[in-house]
Amino acid sequence: MFYEVVEKIMDSRDVTVGGGSASAVAGAMAAGLVGMVSRLSVGKEYGLPDERYLEIAEELDELAVQLKEGAVEDTRSYLGIKAAFALPKATDEQKSARRAAIESAAIRAANVPLENGRAALRILEFCREMDGKFNPAASSDMEAGVLLAEMAVKDTALNVEANLSLIKTPEINEELARSACGLKAAVQ
Numbered sequence: 001m002f003y004e005v006v007e008k009i010m011d012s013r014d015v016t017v018g019g020g021s022a023s024a025v026a027g028a029m030a031a032g033l034v035g036m037v038s039r040l041s042v043g044k045e046y047g048l049p050d051e052r053y054l055e056i057a058e059e060l061d062e063l064a065v066q067l068k069e070g071a072v073e074d075t076r077s078y079l080g081i082k083a084a085f086a087l088p089k090a091t092d093e094q095k096s097a098r099r100a101a102i103e104s105a106a107i108r109a110a111n112v113p114l115e116n117g118r119a120a121l122r123i124l125e126f127c128r129e130m131d132g133k134f135n136p137a138a139s140s141d142m143e144a145g146v147l148l149a150e151m152a153v154k155d156t157a158l159n160v161e162a163n164l165s166l167i168k169t170p171e172i173n174e175e176l177a178r179s180a181c182g183l184k185a186a187v188q
Helices: 002-009 019-040 050-085 092-130 136-166 170-186
Strands: none
Touching: 002 019, 002 050, 019 050, 019 092, 019 136, 050 092, 050 136, 092 136, 092 170, 136 170
16 A cells, blocks of 8 residues: 555545555655665764664664554555545534544544654664764655655644644643644754
């Protein structure tokens, strides 16, 4: 399913996969790149113990898998919103059920990129820890990883915010808005 999501991101005619999934893919790529740089720094005494480089690389491998799954989940959450909007609305009861389904789907559609953003932020934390302490032959790879992770964090925050207008429960809306602001603030 992941590779289908990636293909749909690149298909301008497909409107089922968007920025939320793309930002998760960017985060997964960032994790892979930074993990590779970490592994390339083992045995070279660049400033961190070899054990730490390997710990970082292992966690980044896990984050890459998590973000690949997050890209798929983001697509599924968007399809949940589409399905909720397609519910009947002829009667007051149907309208009420539809509104509740839309809000529920929007909450899920906000929480998925929020979790993806937190994973991408963890990648940036490793980038900061490794700043100036990695194999310089992999500098362009590290920079690409940093830029991809920053984009992933910023765009996941935007995706959380994109769903807020559909969430009418004030406490939930406010908490998600705060979390999105926190993600954006962490990359400035």
